[in-house]
Structures are given as C-alpha cells and as structure tokens.
Amino acid sequence: MSSIRPLALAAALLLALPxxxxxxxxxxQAAAYQGLHAAAASGDSAKLKRLLAAGxxxxxxxxxxxxxxxVATFARKRDAIRLLAQAGASLNALENERYDAVTIAAVADDEDTLRLLLELGASxxxxxxxxxGTALIAAAHLGHAGVVHQLIAAGAPLDHVNNLHWTALIESIVLGDGGPRHQATLKALLDAGASTTLADRQGNSPLQLAxxxxxxAMVQMLESAGTKH
Known part of the structure; x- marks a missing residue:
C-alpha cells in the first residue's frame, strides 16, 4: 500500500485532535465558581479546609x-488536590470529555502534579x-518524555490500542515531529518493552511508519531494538 494514504490520514487527525x-x-468560568470549585481553582487551602469540614x-x-x-489539577493546585483526596474525592473520575486527573496532568506536561496524583493512588x-486511549498514549503523542517515564514506572499499559488503532509507541511516531522530545519518548517506550510489531489500521508497523x-533517528532506534519490519 502506498504511504500517501496513511500519511494524509495522520495529518488530518493531527489537525483534528486539539x-x-x-x-x-x-x-x-473560574471566576464564576463557588464553593469547592472556587477554592480548588484558586488553591485557597484554608477556605477548602473550612468547606470540607462541613461535609x-x-x-x-x-x-x-x-x-x-x-479543577485543581488543571490549575496545578497540588495542596488542594491533596486535601480533596484526603476528603474522599475520586482521583479517577472522568469529566465530560472522559479525561481523568492523571491524563489532564500528563497532557499538560505537569510532572509534579502527576507525581502527586500517582502517589495518592490515582490509576x-x-x-x-x-x-x-490512556494517559501514556496522550503523553507519547505530545513527546512528554518525563511524563512517559513516570507513567511507565507506575505500571501504565504499554501496548493499549486506542480506537484510532494506535499504541503509545505508534503515536510517538505518527503524531510526533521526529525530533528530540519524541525520540526520547520512543526510547523510553522501547526500553520498557513496548511492542514494535503492533501495526496501525493499514497494517503499517512502527518501523514502516518511521x-x-x-x-x-527513530528508524535507527527501532532497528537497534531488533525491529526487522
């Protein structure tokens, strides 16, 4: 199969994703918040403690x-995250677009907030x-290598296939720019043992896509990892 169709498809999807x-x-919206949402958005720990005490x-x-x-995760208010978690707030809740706090932090390349969420027990x-998808796929797409390392260490599934038929390793190639950040992301995934044989929907392997x-550089990395096709 010609490479034109997969390349055009990836380009179109890349434009659509944001x-x-x-x-x-x-x-x-943040200015209009009241109660817990307002305290979380501003990171007002004293106010948050008072509100939480009322149950x-x-x-x-x-x-x-x-x-x-x-809201606290979007705002990078880590003290608020900790207080909410201690009060029983779900660390794994999904908002309307089906994002959880871990994926929000991963997409934002917010390693400190991600570290806290994982320490508190977030999935x-x-x-x-x-x-x-997964937070790992989202981070690989964006070339957030530090986030990728954290998620791998926390046991994130390496070879989950999303509904675009892409793994994190594939996304580091097809939605990356081939530069240093995405190379570091690919290396982290290869070092962790991510599959180099799972193909995209058109049957293209990661090596073929690179x-x-x-x-x-990505071709060399894949070949050095023993990838043949």
Whole structure:
C-alpha cells in the first residue's frame, strides 16, 4: 500500500485532535465558581479546609462535568488536590470529555502534579478520552518524555490500542515531529518493552511508519531494538 494514504490520514487527525482535547476552565468560568470549585481553582487551602469540614459533596460537578479535583489539577493546585483526596474525592473520575486527573496532568506536561496524583493512588491505566486511549498514549503523542517515564514506572499499559488503532509507541511516531522530545519518548517506550510489531489500521508497523516520515533517528532506534519490519 502506498504511504500517501496513511500519511494524509495522520495529518488530518493531527489537525483534528486539539479541537477534541480536554478543555480547562476558562478565566470566566473560574471566576464564576463557588464553593469547592472556587477554592480548588484558586488553591485557597484554608477556605477548602473550612468547606470540607462541613461535609460537602466532593464529587459535585460543573457544567463540563469537572469535579473540584479536576479543577485543581488543571490549575496545578497540588495542596488542594491533596486535601480533596484526603476528603474522599475520586482521583479517577472522568469529566465530560472522559479525561481523568492523571491524563489532564500528563497532557499538560505537569510532572509534579502527576507525581502527586500517582502517589495518592490515582490509576495510571484508565481508558480515557473519545479516542479510548490512556494517559501514556496522550503523553507519547505530545513527546512528554518525563511524563512517559513516570507513567511507565507506575505500571501504565504499554501496548493499549486506542480506537484510532494506535499504541503509545505508534503515536510517538505518527503524531510526533521526529525530533528530540519524541525520540526520547520512543526510547523510553522501547526500553520498557513496548511492542514494535503492533501495526496501525493499514497494517503499517512502527518501523514502516518511521521510514515513511523520514525519521532517520527513530528508524535507527527501532532497528537497534531488533525491529526487522
């Protein structure tokens, strides 16, 4: 099969993905928040403690399905995340676009917040987003190598296939730019033992996909890992 169709498909999907990605609260939405959501957005720990002492519904959601913990994660308010978790807030809840806190932190390349979430017991392997992906796939797509290392260490599924028929390793190639960040991401996945034989929907292997794009460094990495096809 010619490489033109897969390349065109990947390009079209790459353009479409941002529009379908997670949506953080706007400034106007954050300003309109009340109660737990307001305290989480501002990181006001004293106010949050007072509110939590009254036993509120820690799973209450805004119009976009975000809990206070989602809001605190978007805002990088780690003290608020810890307080909410201690009060029983779910670390694995999905908002309306089916993102959890771990994937929100992963997409934002927020290693400190991700580390805290994982330490508190958040799952590294939830199926998230309309693409039925994982935080690892999202991070690989974006070339967030540090996040990828954390998720691998936390036991994230290496070879989950999303509904685009891509793994994290494939996404590091087809949605990356072939540069240093995505090379580091690919290396982390290879070192962890991610499959180099799982193919995309058109039957293209990771090595074929790297060759099609002219990503010489990635081709060399895959070949050095023992990939033949």
């Amino acid at each position: 529009a379908a990605a997670q949506v953080p609260p706007t400034a106007a 509120p519904d820690v799973e209450a959601r805004d119009a976009y399905g975000r809990t206070a913990l989602h 590294s392997g939830q199926i998230t987003s309309r693409y039925d 060759r099609q794009r002219g990503y010489a």
